[in-house]
Amino acid sequence: MSTPEELWKQLVAGPQSESMLRVAMRRVAYGLSDMMGEPITSASAKVKRIPIAQVSTQAGAPDAEMVGIYLRIESGLRGQAIMMLPLNFALNLVDLVMETPRGTSTSLGVMERSALAEVGNLTFSYFLNALASLTDDT
DSSP states (O other), rough: OOOOOHHHHHHSSSHHHHHHHHHHHHHHHHHHHHHHSSOOOOOOEEEEEEOGGGGHHHHSTTTOEEEEEEEESSSOOOOEEEEEEHHHHHHHHHHTTTTOOTTTOOOOOOOHHHHHHHHHHHHHHHHHHHHHTTTTTO
């Protein structure tokens, strides 16, 4: 039986990883679109396996305002995941989730952070479920 580290390495850098990750991201977009009633695409989404110390270098320009949604995966394929979003995208996403007009959210208060945490939970659930079905690891 493979360790979680070996499984992650295979999923992110294995011979079929690019096509599997592309399919998984499409399933994430489909699930979120269905839930929110708005089309969401995965065109610019990227999945990378990086050491935690390098997260800040992957977030764009040093002055870019980013939001990170962190998830700790504790069963099965254990690990950590961070979904990085530009601040303006995160605020628009909050408005979509909270069903308020775009531009309503201007900061990340308690409700806004809660909405983003729920989006993160759903996103990672869709993603992990897609990987499980693609690898027959159900």
